[in-house]
Amino acid sequence: MTQTQLPPDKMPPQEVAQPPQMIQDQENPDHWTLNFGPQHPATHTTIHLVMKLDGERVVDITPHIGYLHSGFEKLAEHHTYDQYVTVTDRMNYLSPMANNIAWHHAVEKLLDIEITPRCKYARTIVAELARIQDHLLNVGEAALEVGAFTAFIFCFNDREHIYDLFEALCGARFTTSWTRAGGAMADIPDGWDQMVLDFCKHLPKTLVEFRKLLNRNRIFQERTRNVAVMSYEEAINYSWTGPMARGSGVKRDLRKDEPYLAYPELEFKIPIGSDGDVFSRYLVRMEEIEQSISIIKQAVKNLPSGPINVDSDLRVPLAEKTETYGSIEGLIHHFETVMTNRGFHAPVNECYGAQETANGELGFFLVSDGTNKAWRAKTRGPSFIHLQAAARLMCGHTISEVVVALASMNVIAAELDR
Amino acid sequence: MDGNRNNLPDALADKLPILTTTLDTAVGWCRKYSLWPMPFATACCGIEFMAVACSRFDLARFGAEAMRFTPRQSDLLFVAGRVTVKMLPVLQRIYQQMCEPKWVVSMGACASTGGVFDTYAVVQGIDQYVPVDVYIPGCPPRPEQLIEGLMQIQKIAAEGKTQSRSKPLGVVIEPKRTPVPLSLKPKEEDILKPPGSMC
Amino acid sequence: MSDHPTVPLLIEKFGQQHIDVREFNGNTTVVIPKSILVDVITFLYNDPACGYKQLTDVWGVDYLDYPEEQNARFGVLYPLLSIDKNRRIIIKVFLSEDDLTVPTLNGIYKGSEWSERETAEMYGITFEGHPDPRRILLCDLFEGKYPLRKTYPLKGQGERESFTPITTESA
Structure with a gap:
């Protein structure tokens, strides 16, 4: 029987070439290859791991990434410095505010602008809230992977409170785009500092419950201790930063080592882990939440008054609304700033600015050609750097431990693939 | 249930504990409250989707909390987040693996149109390659909007318009204005008025 | 002249003619010829006075039609970090x-x-001796195309339109 030719629009779709689920190894019949991802709940993101298994033990692992590569860096070359902040929201989507602040930190370094004291403190508060937001989900995820769904729900409840705070601050609960070069889109609203303090009062209660649930829990300990161990030297050699490196005992935190914003004026400690396993990363993150609460309390207490934007004579921030409405110069300034072919221009040079976000060192390398757009804006995303060590971390463990190790790395696809 | 008691004699209808209906309506009613979504969560919208499933918004109220991560067990595909050129074959494959009846929700601007990512690597709207029944706008949509979208799917499921439909439904959820909390509402004297007679 | 403490060591070891130092807002960039790259990096890694034990990232830049004259079209940058001495240098x-x-x-x-x-995949630069030179972020549709080069358009060359749609009937 001959097959009838279908018209082109009724043709069945091309069969997508994908490997079958399990493949037996030709040389060693005990080894089977298993595909994990790209769409799998335990990867949390779009990672594709090809694992060679001996029984349940992983012999070899090859990560495939790029399933969420959306051309962020190409997009940055076509957006002005203030426009691109909307795209940074979508980079590490667990803590969008931290990305906003890191991006404008790099831009302000390129423009050589010193922001106002009020803005420094406000950004510090927001950056720490974003750190708590990120750690809460990550710690909850770590618990979820070993079966503690309750802990995950606890964490998400508190994230909702942070969403409320951000919504009050900038009008959006998720994609915030709050910062602008030389300041922020709006000052802190009245009563917001009290809302933040209320949250700081409420959060430790959850943390206590959380600790009760997990810290001395035998299942949690047995699943996370001595899993995915990274030594001090290797953590440095694999370019690890942030809680991942600190879990292995690397004493490095940009907030202390390369102080920015209001951090030199505030008191806090940097927690360091000793074992370099999943459990010690979890402990480091929990302690960082505590420290962040303390930083926020101090920053709210010392929040200076004054303007949030730098002087508008610099022609970088928008003019004050009274000026825009009141004087022709203010109106001209407003339009000069918002028009995409005008705006402020950066000097012809290159510069790297980095901040300590929840995941590690988030840096932007900017090359400017003297216009209002970046010539090149490379993102140094911590997730991308951390996942390189996947094969080193996960080989020799069982599949269930791979999932736990992956959760502890806090890999965010949008930051990984950009 | 939209039962039809009118066909029975009144005396009988009052006494008997029965309800007559069509089979389609009964099945549609059952389906309505037992949707099993499969979150195809790639990016930011996935986190909002998690928020909807968690305590505050609680998707379980609509009978859709049983997330299935295998397409063979689910009937509602939530595409949450941008779909890239590398990911699209995976999405098509997953859609093909789902059993009928099945619906597709395109959640957020990126899945519906490509959103802010008008670049070489992002598919400009999944509806070019996969049939989409409900579009939810927003970047990402608020949880309330997502629930609105789910209720729309419930309506479609209850009507039973699934078998042998040749076109995707293409329903668009309208964005709703959320009320400002009272504590943040600007007072009359705080609102900056433009000087002079500008308007 | 730069006051970065590593720069004199580099000049002493490799000679003034190979070392071109640029300073901007606290970033020290040292431009070196490609031929001595591995030697310089090995020196910076091993020398106890330098101790650059961590490589932060690798950045590529395409300087096609850049307003300022550059040595060549492409630049590759290696930001190094010394954790003990809390110091950065960019090669x-x-x-x-x-x-x-x-x-x-x-x-x-x-x-x-x-x-x-x-x-490598964004600019078409080959890293000689790399243990795993596969493409990483893009799929095979981008064979021979380098998206971050200035000659490549933002919206691509039709890769995102090159799929077969599936319909409710065909699925």
Whole structure:
């Protein structure tokens, strides 16, 4: 029987070439290859791991990434410095505010602008809230992977409170785009500092419950201790930063080592882990939440008054609304700033600015050609750097431990693939 | 249930504990409250989707909390987040693996149109390659909007318009204005008025 | 002249003619010829007075029609970090279009693996001796195309439109 030719629009779709689920190894019949991802709940993101298994033990692992590569860096070359902040929201989507602040930190370094004291403190508060937001989900995820769904729900409840705070601050609960070069889109609203303090009062209660649930829990300990161990030297050699490196005992935190914003004026400690396993990363993150609460309390207490934007004579921030409405110069300034072919221009040079976000060192390398757009804006995303060590971390463990190790790395696809 | 008691004699209808209906309506009613979504969560919208499933918004109220991560067990595909050129074959494959009846929700601007990512690597709207029944706008949509979208799917499921439909439904959820909390509402004297007679 | 403490050591070891130092807002960039790249990095890694044990990332730049004159079209930058001394230095090499190869640093820094792969696929630069030179972020549709080059359009060359749609009937 001959097959009838279908018209082109009724043709069945091309069969997508994908490997079958399990493949037996030709040389060693005990080894089977298993595909994990790209769409799998335990990867949390779009990672594709090809694992060679001996029984349940992983012999070899090859990560495939790029399933969420959306051309962020190409997009940055076509957006002005203030426009691109909307795209940074979508980079590490667990803590969008931290990305906003890191991006404008790099831009302000390129423009050589010193922001106002009020803005420094406000950004510090927001950056720490974003750190708590990120750690809460990550710690909850770590618990979820070993079966503690309750802990995950606890964490998400508190994230909702942070969403409320951000919504009050900038009008959006998720994609915030709050910062602008030389300041922020709006000052802190009245009563917001009290809302933040209320949250700081409420959060430790959850943390206590959380600790009760997990810290001395035998299942949690047995699943996370001595899993995915990274030594001090290797953590440095694999370019690890942030809680991942600190879990292995690397004493490095940009907030202390390369102080920015209001951090030199505030008191806090940097927690360091000793074992370099999943459990010690979890402990480091929990302690960082505590420290962040303390930083926020101090920053709210010392929040200076004054303007949030730098002087508008610099022609970088928008003019004050009274000026825009009141004087022709203010109106001209407003339009000069918002028009995409005008705006402020950066000097012809290159510069790297980095901040300590929840995941590690988030840096932007900017090359400017003297216009209002970046010539090149490379993102140094911590997730991308951390996942390189996947094969080193996960080989020799069982599949269930791979999932736990992956959760502890806090890999965010949008930051990984950009 | 939209039962039809009118066909029975009144005396009988009052006494008997029965309800007559069509089979389609009964099945549609059952389906309505037992949707099993499969979150195809790639990016930011996935986190909002998690928020909807968690305590505050609680998707379980609509009978859709049983997330299935295998397409063979689910009937509602939530595409949450941008779909890239590398990911699209995976999405098509997953859609093909789902059993009928099945619906597709395109959640957020990126899945519906490509959103802010008008670049070489992002598919400009999944509806070019996969049939989409409900579009939810927003970047990402608020949880309330997502629930609105789910209720729309419930309506479609209850009507039973699934078998042998040749076109995707293409329903668009309208964005709703959320009320400002009272504590943040600007007072009359705080609102900056433009000087002079500008308007 | 730069007051970065590592620069005199580099000049002493490799000679003034090979070392071109640029300073901007606290960033020190040292431009070196490609031929001595591995030697310089090995020196910076091993010398106890330098101790640059961490490679932050690998960055590629395309300087086609850049307003300021550059040595060649492509630049590759290696930001190094010394954790003990809390110091950063950026090493930069230029590559001309006819010879887009540069030795890999994977033997010294394991953390350079993916960054080098990304730079390779985005700019078409070959990292010689790389243990795993596959493409990393893009799929096979981008064979022979280098998206971050200035000659490549933002919206691509039709890759995102090259799929077969499936319909409710065909699925």
